[in-house]
Every structure is written in C-alpha cells, then in structure tokens.
Amino acid sequence: MPKVKIPRKSTWVDMTAMCDVAFLLLTFFMLTSNFTKKEPVLVATPSSISEIKIPETNVMTMLIDKSGKIYFGIDGQDNRQQLLQMMGETFKIKFSQEEIKTYTLLDLCGNPIESMSSFLKMKPEVRDLPQNNQGIPADSTNNQLIEWVKAARIVNPELRIAIKADESTPFPVVKKVMKTLQTLEENRYNLITRLEGESDI
Amino acid sequence: MAEISQDQGSHKKGKGKKRSKKLSTRIDLTPMVDLGFLLITFFMLATTLIKPQTMEITMPSNKDVTEDNQTVAKASQAVTLILGGKDKVFYYFGKTEGAQLTATDYSAGGLRKLLLQKNFSIIKQVEDLKSEKTKTRMKDEVYKSQLSKIKSGKNAPVVRIMATDKASYKNLVDALDEMNICYISRYAIVDIDAADQALIAGKDI
Numbered sequence: 001m002p003k004v005k006i007p008r009k010s011t012w013v014d015m016t017a018m019c020d021v022a023f024l025l026l027t028f029f030m031l032t033s034n035f036t037k038k039e040p041v042l043v044a045t046p047s048s049i050s051e052i053k054i055p056e057t058n059v060m061t062m063l064i065d066k067s068g069k070i071y072f073g074i075d076g077q078d079n080r081q082q083l084l085q086m087m088g089e090t091f092k093i094k095f096s097q098e099e100i101k102t103y104t105l106l107d108l109c110g111n112p113i114e115s116m117s118s119f120l121k122m123k124p125e126v127r128d129l130p131q132n133n134q135g136i137p138a139d140s141t142n143n144q145l146i147e148w149v150k151a152a153r154i155v156n157p158e159l160r161i162a163i164k165a166d167e168s169t170p171f172p173v174v175k176k177v178m179k180t181l182q183t184l185e186e187n188r189y190n191l192i193t194r195l196e197g198e199s200d201i
Numbered sequence: 202m203a204e205i206s207q208d209q210g211s212h213k214k215g216k217g218k219k220r221s222k223k224l225s226t227r228i229d230l231t232p233m234v235d236l237g238f239l240l241i242t243f244f245m246l247a248t249t250l251i252k253p254q255t256m257e258i259t260m261p262s263n264k265d266v267t268e269d270n271q272t273v274a275k276a277s278q279a280v281t282l283i284l285g286g287k288d289k290v291f292y293y294f295g296k297t298e299g300a301q302l303t304a305t306d307y308s309a310g311g312l313r314k315l316l317l318q319k320n321f322s323i324i325k326q327v328e329d330l331k332s333e334k335t336k337t338r339m340k341d342e343v344y345k346s347q348l349s350k351i352k353s354g355k356n357a358p359v360v361r362i363m364a365t366d367k368a369s370y371k372n373l374v375d376a377l378d379e380m381n382i383c384y385i386s387r388y389a390i391v392d393i394d395a396a397d398q399a400l401i402a403g404k405d406i
Contacts, residue, residue: 015230022237029241033248046374049382050256064370162255167371171284171364174373178390182260190255193374 038107040128041065043166048193058158060149063108064165068173069135071110072148079155080104086151087113095120110135113144138176145180153184161189256377261389280319280360282312282376283393283401286367290376291401294319300400307375316383319358326351327384352386360388363397 034056043065056075063071074083084103088095091113095103099120103109110133111119119132126132138145152159161181165174181189283291283302290312293300305311317324330351334344362376373390380388393401 029244
C-alpha cells in the first residue's frame with residue numbers, strides 16, 4: 001500500500017516585498033523630515049486661525065518662556081558661528097574654538113553675553129537647567145537683544161523674525177521685545193501660534 | 202528561520218557523479234526588514250510633520266511719524282480695545298474723552314460679536330466677493346487685490362489695541378486673531394497713552 005505523503009509546506013515567507021516597503025517608507029521619512037528643534041524650555045503657543053506656515057530656513061527665533069526669559073537663535077551652523085564671533089567682538093569677549101563649536105550646535109540660547117562663556121563650557125546635561133538660563137537681557141539699560149538682532153541681520157540679511165512665546169507670558173516682556181524690534185526698524189515679524197483646536201504637543 | 206534548500210535529497214539519486222552543491226541565492230531578509238522599521242520608527246518620532254502656524258504682523262514704524270503724515274481716524278470708526286488681566290477686554294468707541302468703558306471677553310459672543318457688528322458692511326462685501334469668486338472662478342490675484350481694497354475701504358473701522366501689563370501674550374494673539382476673523386485690516390498695537398491711562402485708572406483692569 002502506497003503511503004500518501006502529505007507534502008509539508010514551508011513556513012518561509014518571502015521578505016523581499018516587505019523589505020521594499022520598509023525602505024520606501026524610510027526614504028520618504030528621511031527626505032521629508034526636518035528634525036524637531038530642541039528647545040531649552042517647553043513653550044505652549046497660543047492658538048489662532050492663521051494658516052500661514054513659517055519658513056524652514058532663514059529664520060531668527062525669539063523664544064519667550066512663561067517667566068519672561070528671552071532666548072535667541074538663528075538657523076544654520078555657519079551663521080551661528082559668525083554670529084557668536086561678531087557678538088564677541090562687540091562685547092570684547094574672546095570665545096575659544098571649543099565654545100564656538102558648542103554654540104553652533106545649539107538652536108536657541110538664552111544667556112547674557114557675560115556668562116555665555118561659562119554656559120558653553122557646561123556639560124550638555126546641566127545646560128538646560130533653569131538656573132543656567134537667565135535669559136537675554138532686553139531692558140532699556142542693558143539691551144543685549146538689540147545687539148543679537150543687529151549681528152544676526154549682518155550675518156544673514158534674509159532672516160525673518162519669529163517670536164514664539166508662551167500663552168501665559170506676561171505682556172510687558174513681549175512689549176519689551178517688540179519695542180526692541182521697533183527701535184531697529186524691524187516692523188514685520190511673525191508670531192508663532194498653533195492651529196485652533198489642535199492639542200498641544 | 203531555517204531554509205529548505207531546493208536541491209534537497211538530490212544526492213540520493215546520484216550515481217557516483219559528483220555534483221557541486223548548488224547554494225541557494227535566497228537571503229533571509231527578516232533582519233533587514235527589522236532594521237528598516239526601526240529606522241522608520243526613529244524618523245517618525247524625531248520629525249515634525251506639523252509645521253507651526255504663524256501670524257504675520259506689521260508694526261508701525263518708529264521714525265517719520267509727524268503730525269502731518271499721521272492718519273487721523275474718524276471718531277465714528279475708531280474702536281479701542283484695552284486688554285486687561287483675567288482674560289477680560291474693555292472697549293469703547295470714538296474719542297477717549299468722555300468714553301464709557303465696557304467689559305467683554307474673548308469668546309465668540311463677546312469681542313467677535315462686537316467687531317462683526319461694527320464691521321458689518323465690510324463683511325457683507327467680502328462675502329459677496331467670495332461667492333462671486335466661486336461662481337466666476339476669479340483668479341487668486343484679482344481676488345486678493347479686491348479683498349484688500351474692500352478691507353481698507355473708507356468705512357472700515359480702525360482698531361487700536363492696547364494691552365495693560367496684566368494682559369498675557371495669549372490675550373494679544375486672541376485679539377489679533379479676532380481682527381483676522383472679522384476682516385479688519387486697519388488695526389495697530391499701540392501704547393497706552395496718558396488719556397487712556399486716566400480712563401482706566403482706579404478701575405479693576
């Protein structure tokens with residue numbers, strides 16, 4: 001009697017197609033992605049109906065947190081290097097190569113120029129602590145923000161100004177920044193908001 | 202995962218003829234898929250797909266503002282908003298002298314209703330233009346130029362936004378947002394001057 005052999009089916013699945021899909025998606029994400037900028041503080045922007053998008057490049061950002069500390073940053077590592085060097089010249093502070101390199105990697109920085117050097121020497125873990133970020137002074141007696149904006153304009157004349165402030169930031173701080181910009185004849189700028197109804201990230 | 206090679210059992214039949222073993226050209230792609238998805242996960246988490254929205258504002262210039270080139274708004278068109286603390290907003294129409302402050306809030310029934318009433322004729326024109334646009338397939342440029350013409354029309358209200366020190370940034374953005382919603386193009390963020398200071402003095406603003 002012949003034995004009927006049931007052929008065993010292989011459990012092998014062809015992975016080639018799945019691999020194709022995975023890498024297709026990967027390519028898509030790699031090409032469309034722009035990385036989340038690391039911000040020293042969490043800021044909840046107010047909502048608005050405006051649907052204008054902020055450009056990705058040529059932006060100088062002023063971040064104002066809840067307590068009214070001002071942070072400043074521009075995009076592009078080369079630009080940042082020039083910016084810090086220019087600020088060093090203005091305030092007669094010599095920054096080492098190491099410090100400049102650290103600065104180019106920071107998106108936003110909120111420290112008076114006097115303590116910038118020691119701030120840049122800090123370890124990355126402690127750099128974001130609130131006590132290490134005093135905010136850029138923008139008072140009438142000591143307005144360093146004005147110098148930052150001026151220097152940034154020279155480094156990259158095409159920069160657009162974006163102000164990103166927290167919902168509960170008291171108005172006087174925002175007014176201080178606006179006044180600073182007004183003295184520089186920078187009358188057009190963008191306020192960063194989020195879309196109405198969208199939950200905060 | 203084990204692979205079943207295709208030439209399995211072939212050596213049984215062989216009659217002394219030595220055949221070189223055929224190696225399968227199949228490669229197990231599972232680890233590669235794993236890697237692919239790992240990287241996808243990373244990129245998905247590290248990216249921002251939603252770009253933040255912005256609101257463009259133009260502030261008045263500091264220089265060259267003399268009495269001659271200052272535009273004087275008609276008292277009937279003027280609206281002054283004073284942003285106070287506790288999410289309250291105060292408004293009055295016309296001149297500062299003898300004005301009566303009224304309190305309202307940022308909700309749809311508050312400030313927006315007020316501005317829509319004030320800007321009624323303009324909004325009607327804008328809506329007419331919009332319906333005409335959909336009917337006649339108007340070009341975008343034409344539409345935009347017509348829209349701005351309507352918005353800066355003679356009877357359009359002029360809004361002054363003043364913020365007290367107690368107001369928050371959110372209040373300012375809300376107020377600016379209402380301007381956009383109500384098609385008001387003539388507005389400015391101004392400092393509180395002495396006359397208005399006197400008006401709000403002694404009140405809980």
